[in-house]
Amino acid sequence: xxxxxxxxxxxxxxxxxxxxxxxxxxxxxxxxxxxxxxxxxxxxxxxxxxxxxxxxxxxxxxxxxxxxxxxxxxxxxxxxxxxxxxxxxxxx
Amino acid sequence: xxxxxxxxxxxxxxxxxxxxxxxxxxxxxxxxxxxxxxxxxxxxxxxxxxxxxxxxxxxxxxxxxxxxxxxxxxxxxxxxxxxxxxxxxxxx
Amino acid sequence: xxxxxxxxxxxxxxxxxxxxxxxxxxxxxxxxxxxxxxxxxxxxxxxxxxxxxxxxxxxxxxxxxxxxxxxxxxxxxxxxxxxxxxxxxxxx
Amino acid sequence: xxxxxxxxxxxxxxxxxxxxxxxxxxxxxxxxxxxxxxxxxxxxxxxxxxxxxxxxxxxxxxxxxxxxxxxxxxxxxxxxxxxxxxxxxxxx
Numbered sequence: 001x002x003x004x005x006x007x008x009x010x011x012x013x014x015x016x017x018x019x020x021x022x023x024x025x026x027x028x029x030x031x032x033x034x035x036x037x038x039x040x041x042x043x044x045x046x047x048x049x050x051x052x053x054x055x056x057x058x059x060x061x062x063x064x065x066x067x068x069x070x071x072x073x074x075x076x077x078x079x080x081x082x083x084x085x086x087x088x089x090x091x092x
Numbered sequence: 093x094x095x096x097x098x099x100x101x102x103x104x105x106x107x108x109x110x111x112x113x114x115x116x117x118x119x120x121x122x123x124x125x126x127x128x129x130x131x132x133x134x135x136x137x138x139x140x141x142x143x144x145x146x147x148x149x150x151x152x153x154x155x156x157x158x159x160x161x162x163x164x165x166x167x168x169x170x171x172x173x174x175x176x177x178x179x180x181x182x183x184x
Numbered sequence: 185x186x187x188x189x190x191x192x193x194x195x196x197x198x199x200x201x202x203x204x205x206x207x208x209x210x211x212x213x214x215x216x217x218x219x220x221x222x223x224x225x226x227x228x229x230x231x232x233x234x235x236x237x238x239x240x241x242x243x244x245x246x247x248x249x250x251x252x253x254x255x256x257x258x259x260x261x262x263x264x265x266x267x268x269x270x271x272x273x274x275x276x
Numbered sequence: 277x278x279x280x281x282x283x284x285x286x287x288x289x290x291x292x293x294x295x296x297x298x299x300x301x302x303x304x305x306x307x308x309x310x311x312x313x314x315x316x317x318x319x320x321x322x323x324x325x326x327x328x329x330x331x332x333x334x335x336x337x338x339x340x341x342x343x344x345x346x347x348x349x350x351x352x353x354x355x356x357x358x359x360x361x362x363x364x365x366x367x368x
Binding site for chain 2: 244
Binding site: 082 | 224227230266273
């Protein structure tokens with residue numbers, strides 16, 4: 001994932017945060033906390049997973065397929081920008 | 093989450109497995125593995141999260157709202173069974 | 185879907201609106217409009233579908249499983265309210 | 277959506293099928309059919325919507341960003357193929 005050299009640190013920080021959220025769920029299950037609490041924690045993790053996914057896919061498009069800000073081909077640049085926008089909506 | 097006393101161990105095992113999967117993603121990012129590899133790992137975690145969510149919600153319905161197998165009210169029992177089926181489909 | 189007698193009109197109006205949105209997508213495809221336009225229309229329909237689903241499931245819970253505002257059993261009422269909240273989050 | 281000239285007919289047929297499914301939901305609501313029936317119909321429409329979305333995005337990638345089968349740049353071709361695979365998984 002060579003293109004990640006730049007954003008690598010940021011992505012790894014995100015994955016670690018997710019791990020921390022899972023540990024909180026584990027503790028909540030251990031402590032037999034109310035369902036509502038656990039289900040809300042799980043919903044947060046799902047949201048965070050979607051955010052991570054969207055960022056990974058955007059990085060992939062920008063670094064390996066077409067970077068809208070740098071592509072010499074203006075049509076492909078526009079199409080890649082549209083693709084990134086659509087991905088964000090669908091992975092929200 | 094008192095009803096979890098029974099399934100608690102199973103759920104905690106699931107959360108730990110998820111944590112293991114996130115650690116694998118962290119290592120893959122550290123090692124700068126190809127995007128395709130990381131994106132597939134993330135897809136697996138999403139699937140596992142959905143499975144965990146579906147199980148937590150089913151447990152919640154069965155233990156706090158209505159258990160289709162034990163509810164004295166046959167109409168509510170049927171409606172709860174339908175609800176569980178629908179939840180499984182939507183969270184797949 | 186007897187409980188729908190009340191909200192039936194509202195739900196049917198929602199389904200018809202969805203049909204109208206699909207007709208707009210059909211026209212956009214016929215007119216060979218830009219991908220970005222069509223993909224945004226599809227994203228709207230998906231959002232509207234999720235809204236309809238959440239409403240149908242909430243109606244189902246309230247009318248056939250437990251209505252948090254009317255259930256004599258306070259624990260079940262609370263659990264049903266939590267379930268409705270969680271469903272809304274997951275189907276957003 | 278010029279690239280659709282080829283697949284246009286197929287996509288429009290898909291949208292029309294979706295419209296037919298919505299009409300069936302409308303009839304089911306009118307006839308006050310059981311919730312379980314309606315919720316299953318809605319689940320089918322959601323699945324069909326996701327399929328349509330995945331196809332539109334794949335078409336967009338192939339025709340406007342990079343077609344893995346025709347791109348002269350082998351790295352971009354591979355990255356686009358990975359992207360299409362990932363999209364299919366996430367939109368399932």
